[in-house]
Amino acid sequence: MQSDQDKPRVRLWRRAARQRGYFTAAQALEDGYSYQSQYFHVHRGNWIRVDRGVYRFREFTDLPAGEEDHLVRWALWSQGLAVVSHATALGVHDLGIANPTKIHLTVPPGFRRRNQAVALHTDELPVDQIEEREGFRVTRPVRAVAETAADGADQDVIDSAVTELLDRGVATKNQLLRAAQQAGPRAELAVERALRAEHA
Known part of the structure; x- marks a missing residue:
C-alpha cells in the first residue's frame, strides 16, 4: 500500500515548498505526474x-507575496542555470537605490533561452562568488557592486x-577595489568615485 509520503502530491508539494510554491513540468514528472495529469x-x-x-x-x-518570490520563477525558467546578478542582486542584498526595470541574470556560455523581462549576462561564475538563497542563487554583495558598475549603472546607484x-x-x-579592477576599467572608475565620495 502506498504511504502518504510516496504520493506524487506530497513529493511535489515538499519540493515546491522549498521553491516558494513554484515547480517545473520536469520536476512534476519526476514526482509522478504524467503530462496528461499536469x-x-x-x-x-x-x-x-x-x-x-x-x-x-x-x-x-493566496499568500502574501514575498519580495523575492519572482526570482525563484526565473531560476526555474533558466533550468537552474541562472544566478541573480548585477542591479537585481543589489536589491536582494538591500544595497543602495538600485531599481532595475529588468531582472538581471548571469548565465553560462551557450545559454539559449530569452525573455523580454530579463537582462542576460554571460559568464562562468566562481562558486565563491555565489550565495544560495531559498529557491535561487545570487552573486555576493561585492561582486554585485562590481558587476553593476561594469554594466554602466548610474553613479548614484554605485555610491x-x-x-x-x-x-x-x-x-x-580593498575588496571592493579588487573586485572592480577584475570587472574592468568602467567598474574600477565608478567604485573609485564612490570611495572618494565616502571621504567627501
Whole structure:
C-alpha cells in the first residue's frame, strides 16, 4: 500500500515548498505526474501556469507575496542555470537605490533561452562568488557592486551601494577595489568615485 509520503502530491508539494510554491513540468514528472495529469491540474486551476513549463501551486498565490518570490520563477525558467546578478542582486542584498526595470541574470556560455523581462549576462561564475538563497542563487554583495558598475549603472546607484556595504562592515575598500579592477576599467572608475565620495 502506498504511504502518504510516496504520493506524487506530497513529493511535489515538499519540493515546491522549498521553491516558494513554484515547480517545473520536469520536476512534476519526476514526482509522478504524467503530462496528461499536469494538464488536468492546470485546467482545474489547482496549478497556475506562470511560464512555459513553470507552474505554481494555487495555494501559494493566496499568500502574501514575498519580495523575492519572482526570482525563484526565473531560476526555474533558466533550468537552474541562472544566478541573480548585477542591479537585481543589489536589491536582494538591500544595497543602495538600485531599481532595475529588468531582472538581471548571469548565465553560462551557450545559454539559449530569452525573455523580454530579463537582462542576460554571460559568464562562468566562481562558486565563491555565489550565495544560495531559498529557491535561487545570487552573486555576493561585492561582486554585485562590481558587476553593476561594469554594466554602466548610474553613479548614484554605485555610491549608495558602496556606502551601505561599508557601513555594514560586510566588505573592505580593498575588496571592493579588487573586485572592480577584475570587472574592468568602467567598474574600477565608478567604485573609485564612490570611495572618494565616502571621504567627501
